Amino acid sequence: MASHDATDPQRRVIIIGAGVAGSLAARRLAESGIQVTMLDPALPFPLDPERRGALYMKPAVDYNPETRLAHQAFLAAPEFYTRLQTEHPEIDFWSGTGTLSLAWNEREQQRQEKLLARNQWNPEFLEPVDSDRASLLSGLELGVPGLWFPGGGHIRVDALRQAALSHPLIRVITAVADGGRIQPDTDFWRLALPEGGTLEASTLVVATGAATNEWAPNLPLGRIRGQLTTLPATSAAPKVALAGAGYALPPFHGRVCVGATFDRDSGLGTPDAPSDRANIENLGHWLPALAGQLEENHDPGHWVGFRSTTPDHMPVAGHLNDRFVLAGLGGKGLMYAPLLAEHLTALISGSPSPLPADAAQRVSPLRFFKS
Numbered sequence: 001m002a003s004h005d006a007t008d009p010q011r012r013v014i015i016i017g018a019g020v021a022g023s024l025a026a027r028r029l030a031e032s033g034i035q036v037t038m039l040d041p042a043l044p045f046p047l048d049p050e051r052r053g054a055l056y057m058k059p060a061v062d063y064n065p066e067t068r069l070a071h072q073a074f075l076a077a078p079e080f081y082t083r084l085q086t087e088h089p090e091i092d093f094w095s096g097t098g099t100l101s102l103a104w105n106e107r108e109q110q111r112q113e114k115l116l117a118r119n120q121w122n123p124e125f126l127e128p129v130d131s132d133r134a135s136l137l138s139g140l141e142l143g144v145p146g147l148w149f150p151g152g153g154h155i156r157v158d159a160l161r162q163a164a165l166s167h168p169l170i171r172v173i174t175a176v177a178d179g180g181r182i183q184p185d186t187d188f189w190r191l192a193l194p195e196g197g198t199l200e201a202s203t204l205v206v207a208t209g210a211a212t213n214e215w216a217p218n219l220p221l222g223r224i225r226g227q228l229t230t231l232p233a234t235s236a237a238p239k240v241a242l243a244g245a246g247y248a249l250p251p252f253h254g255r256v257c258v259g260a261t262f263d264r265d266s267g268l269g270t271p272d273a274p275s276d277r278a279n280i281e282n283l284g285h286w287l288p289a290l291a292g293q294l295e296e297n298h299d300p301g302h303w304v305g306f307r308s309t310t311p312d313h314m315p316v317a318g319h320l321n322d323r324f325v326l327a328g329l330g331g332k333g334l335m336y337a338p339l340l341a342e343h344l345t346a347l348i349s350g351s352p353s354p355l356p357a358d359a360a361q362r363v364s365p366l367r368f369f370k371s
C-alpha cells in the first residue's frame, strides 16, 4: 500500500460532486494513496433503489475515435466493477449479466450487419447472435437477432457510489460547494470545513455533472433531462440488460427498469406521469415482448436526472486553468467513469495514463479552446 502523509496538502485533492464520475475518481485517487475530500449536498445519500443503469455501448459502423474510446472504456468498466464488488460484498451494486443490443427494426439490423462486415470483433467483447440465441439469453421471445456484449450488465447507481466512497482516504462532506466555501490561494485550494478551520489541497476536481458550468463557465456543456421508470416484474422479465431504442433491465427487488426519456427542452427536476408513459410506449416499439406484460401494471417508480452533454459527444476529463474537470459523460457515465477516473488519477499523480495521447487530447477540456 502507498504510504501517505495526511497533513501534506500536496497529496490532497478536493472533489466537488459525488456522482458516478466524482465517486469513482475519488476511489482511484484514494487507491493511489491520495487523500480525497468530497463535497456533495446529497451525502450521505439515502440509497435510491430506483436509480439504475445499463453498462452498454453502441459502436459506430466505422471504428472512429469515439468508438475507440468507448471500446476501451467498455473493457475497463466490468473489470473495475467486478473488483469493487468483490471488495465490498456488503453493498450489492453490480450485476454482470451481459448486455444484448437488439436489431429491433430493419434500420438497426442493417447497421449491425455493416458493423460486423467492416470490423473484426473479439467474441469476448461482442458477438452476433441469431434470434433463437437472443431469446435464450434474454429469457424473452424476442424474434430478432442482436449483438451480445458478455462484459455488460446493470448497476444500482447509488450503491455503486456508496461502495466507491467507502475508503479510509476519502472524507465526505455534506455541503454545496460554492465560492464562499472553496477558494484558490497562492499555492493551494482552501476549503472551509463545517467543524471550523480550513483544509488545504493542491488539486481541485470539478465533477458536478450537469451543473459543471458553475465551475467551468466557458465549457460548451449542455444538459438533457431524463426519467427512467420501474414497474413490478411479471414472469416475462429480462435475464440480461437489453438495449434498443432505450433499455430494459432485469428485476431488482421485484421491479424491472425501463428507460430513459431524452427531454431536451425540459428543466423539470421531479418525475412526471407523461415521462413514465413515454418510456412504456417506447418499449412497445422496440421490445413488445416485455411491454405487453408491463402495460397491465399501474404502479410506476421513477428516477429523474440531467445528463451533462458535449457538442462532440466526447466526455471531458483533464486540466482546465487551475482545476481539473470531469464531466460531459452524457448517457454513458457507467461506461466512461472507470476509465476516465483512471485517466484523471494518472494526470494528478503523474503516473502513466491508460489513454493513448490522441484520446487524452480528445477528452481534454482544452480541445474547445484551440483555434
Ligand SMILES: Cc1cc2nc3c(=O)[nH]c(=O)nc-3n(C[C@H](O)[C@H](O)[C@H](O)COP(=O)(O)OP(=O)(O)OC[C@H]3O[C@@H](n4cnc5c(N)ncnc54)[C@H](O)[C@@H]3O)c2cc1C
Binding pocket: 016, 017, 018, 019, 020, 021, 022, 023, 039, 040, 041, 042, 052, 053, 054, 055, 056, 175, 176, 177, 178, 207, 208, 209, 210, 211, 225, 226, 227, 228, 247, 259, 260, 261, 303, 304, 305, 306, 307, 308, 326, 327, 328, 329, 330, 331, 332, 333, 334, 335
Ligand atoms: C434517467 C437517466 C438514465 C440514465 N441511464 C444511464 C444508463 O443506463 N447507463 C449509463 O451509462 N448512463 C446513464 N445515464 C447517464 C449517467 O447517469 C451519467 O452519465 C452520470 O450520472 C454522469 O455522472 P456525473 O458524476 O458526471 O454526474 P452526476 O451523476 O449527475 O453527479 C453530479 C453530482 O454533483 C453534485 N453537485 C452538483 N453541483 C454541486 C455543487 N455545487 N457542490 C457539490 N456537489 C454538487 C450533484 O449533487 C451530483 O451528485 C442516465 C442518465 C439519466 C438522467
